[in-house]
Amino acid sequence: MPFPANKTKLVCTIGPASDSPEMLKKMILAGMNVARLNFSHGDFTSHKKTIAKIRAASKATGRRVAIMADLPGPKMRIGEIAGEPIELTSGDSFTLTTEEIVGDANRVSVSFPQLPRAVKSGDKLFLNDGYLELDVNQVDGNDVYCTVVVGGELRSRKGLNLPGIDLGISAFTDHDHDCLKFARVGKRRGCRWSVFCRNRSRH
DSSP states (O other), rough: OOOOOSSSEEEEOOOOOTTTTHHHHHHTTTOOOOEEEETSSHHHHHHHHHHHHHHHHHHHHHHOOOOEEEEEEEEBBBBBBSOOEEEEEETTTEEEEESSSOOSSSEBSOOTTHHHHOTTTTTTEEEEETTTTEEEEETTEEEEEEEEEEEEOOOTTOOOOTTTOOOOSSSHHHHHHHHHHHHHHHHHTTTTEEEEOOOOOOE
């Protein structure tokens, strides 16, 4: 199969709404060059089935498609929030804490115990895949006091990202190693799928 003539590549995430053979064919014919698999979700058995569907759709359409293995990296999330969703507004005060609490519109817990030691006044933190932005004002014990810069809706278990901040932990976890091994084994077995790996712990 020939490579596409266009140099700009379309990367599409494959999920429950897009992993059927029919939908994959439509996406390829619409211009998808790279199928992204989010290894933060699902297991290797389900990913293997999805890969087989992508390759079958690629063969059926006569178009070459690469596969991106997106490694999860360290998982940092906020905890449970009562009465969710809550709405954060620009200018509001908002606190992240390592204490195990049920959060509300003023304070939520985080799953990263080192957070108070890793951040300082002036740092920028992001919630919910970067949609919400916080400025760190002060750190006091287990609490990180912030001001909302970019607000929006927030629900339980959404991700916490700390770009450019030394977390004091490895960005490559044991689970990342297993994911990479799975991808490499698939390639060696002649699956004809290209592997791109990007750690998601930092934006």
